[in-house]
Amino acid sequence: MSRNRLSGSIPGQIGHLQGLDILLNLSRNYLTGPIPDSFANLSKLANLDLSHNKLTGTLTVLGSLDNLVSLDVSYNKFSGFLPDTKFFHDIPAIAYAGNPELCINRNKCPLSGNRHVKNTRHLVMCTLLSLTVTLLVVLVGLLLFTRIRRAAFARNNEENILEWDFTPFQKLNFSVNDIVTRLSDSNVIGKGCSGIVYRVETPLKQVIAVKKLWPVKNGEFPERDWFSAEVRTLGSIRHKNIVRLLGCCNNGKTRLLLFDYISNGSLAGLLHEKKLFLDWDARYKIILGAAHGLAYLHHDCTPPIVHRDIKANNILVGPQFEAFLADFGLAKLVDAAECSIASNTIAGSYGYIAPEYGYSFRITEKSDVFSYGVVLLEVLTGKEPTDNRIPEGAHILAWVNKELRERKREFTTILDQQLLLRSGTQLQEMLQVLGVALLCVNPSPGERPTMKDVTAMLKEIRHQNEDYEKQHCNSKAGSTNPKAAVHSSSFSRSSEPLIRSPS
The missing domain is CATH 1.10.510.10 (Transferase(Phosphotransferase) domain 1)
Incomplete structure (x- = not known):
């Protein structure tokens, strides 16, 4: 988002982008105000560039970003102390140049002792708060991840338990179980708007392509019923230049289409x-x-x-x-x-x-x-x-x-x-x-x-x-x-x- 003449303060909502982990570049705009406190949540962020703006306030909130490897806050109007962390001890001076009110050396900082103490306490409080928030985010993330894994495991078990309705359009030498047990991430060869395509090798070494259509949520009526469209169309036609539909499977939850595997792809x-x-x-x-x-x-x-x-x-x-x-x-x-x-x-x-x-x-x-x-x-x-x-x-x-x-x-x-x-x-x-x-x-x-x-x-x-x-x-x-x-x-x-x- 650099070089776009953006003005005003930085939206605090950016700090809630938990997936932001590589780079945030807001440099060379006209941004004003302090760095939002919510930036303490960007614990995964590796690179941050806020240079050449008109930002004010302190850099305290950045002290909790443990994964930072690159930072540029030069040519703004920041003030106060640099966060007392190893990262800020090691970064080059060019990274915060152009901020005359920023205190680089605590012993030579022109601020009064009271202000120094106040800022130190503020820094400690912010650091503790950031660590607490980070810990809570990690715990919530682990809890959600565990629940998602359990739900996925339960769905897989349910798919295996439900009875499959298998309709072959050719004479086949494999069963439904030979197919569903091989639908793993390592066999994915493509994804599209209708579903995921797997390359599956049957027990008798026949290679087929299996399209697992995206599931239909309860209560939803999809605008395009891919399953019925493909089955109705491909099940009724035969031509040497049209991919051959071998069969279809449906257990009420999962819908599969089985095709000949075409070796050279698209x-x-x-x-x-x-x-x-x-x-x-x-x-x-x-x-x-x-x-x-x-x-x-x-x-x-x-x-x-x-x-x-x-x-x-x-x-x-x-x-x-x-x-x-x-x-x-x-x-x-x-x-x-x-x-x-x-x-x-x-x-x-x-x-x-x-x-x-x-x-x-x-x-x-x-x-x-x-x-x-x-x-x-x-x-x-x-x-x-x-x-x-x-x-x-x-x-x-x-x-x-x-x-x-x-x-x-x-x-x-x-x-x-x-x-x-x-x-x-x-x-x-x-x-x-x-x-x-x-x-x-x-x-x-x-x-x-x-x-x-x-x-x-x-x-x-x-x-x-x-x-x-x-x-x-x-x-x-x-x-x-x-x-x-x-x-x-x-x-x-x-x-x-x-x-x-x-x-």
Whole structure:
């Protein structure tokens, strides 16, 4: 909170932030008044910077902060004695410089003897009070911790005692008990708005993913029933690019969804955590697989299913870079009745939500198409939708449009530079996929292609480029001037990239 022109006194409520343990920085503001007495409660605080303000009073309250390792109170209007503690004996003079009325050396302090005695007594009283408060806080914390642990232990026992309702959707070779006994913190692989995901190995060495949905409190009716949504949706569909639901478990308290475990994690993790570099062939296979999965939901299911939360985190990647759509907690079965009714919740994730949600909450497959288009831009650029590398905090779509307008046909500045270094020979294909992405993120839902059309375009792009490579190789082999053949090939494509500068 430094350098913000904050004025007035420091709020005493800050002293009640028991979790504040690393740093409190209020420097270079216009704060006045004394340090609140409540700061004695910040027993965990390690670093405190109050420098360059107009604070007054003494530093007595800071004498009880046993965990302080760094302090800067310079250039204020503090007065009185420094607390008589080892920490204040050892800190450098620069930490309290600029406070002319602060008594550094007790023997040479200009204060009268009576005042010295009074301040000493005050210091002792404050120290005793601070120690008492600290002791009470520690005791209360231990009591609460013990009760929470006991409650958690009781809940676990209750979960094990309650009878499980287990509904398998596949032929399984494990029981519910094989699963619930392995839901430990060491097996957690992810957390989201719907629950916690565990990696579980069954007794027969089968690895599965278990999603433990967040519990519903007594008397509450959740706005989004993730359990029924995922079970109803995934239990009724089968597709090679949609994560397979193995079964579901419910004992009245705990709800579990069992899925195939997808080894490479999410597309977002691969793109942005840099654990495994994805070349263009791998990225193309992932986006084509995801398009197939969405096309199945939109065109082959009756009624159609809108996923409503398409993002890179919800596209899982298999060992051969197969794509699997996951997390159907927001999915909607679209029929004529529902299409005419606006949803009462905003579906989707920040950065991927279609613009029509700003003026209408109606359910449409074209919203999935927009989100998929953002994923394509993410795959092509290597940037997240709201990446901090994008100037002025712009959305990825606004940044791409600006680059296209300003750089005319120099589109390579948009692409992931690591991708260009390792897959530069497929530049034409990447630019054509960029054209498809721009079609998908059209602000008008009616002008976006369907996912069936998107799938066809992606397949045609690869087919055209494969045909071109064959023709190029044949013409190169038969050419008497290889250099001329290579030079002319750069301009001989019959199909231009599907890129147009947006209006």
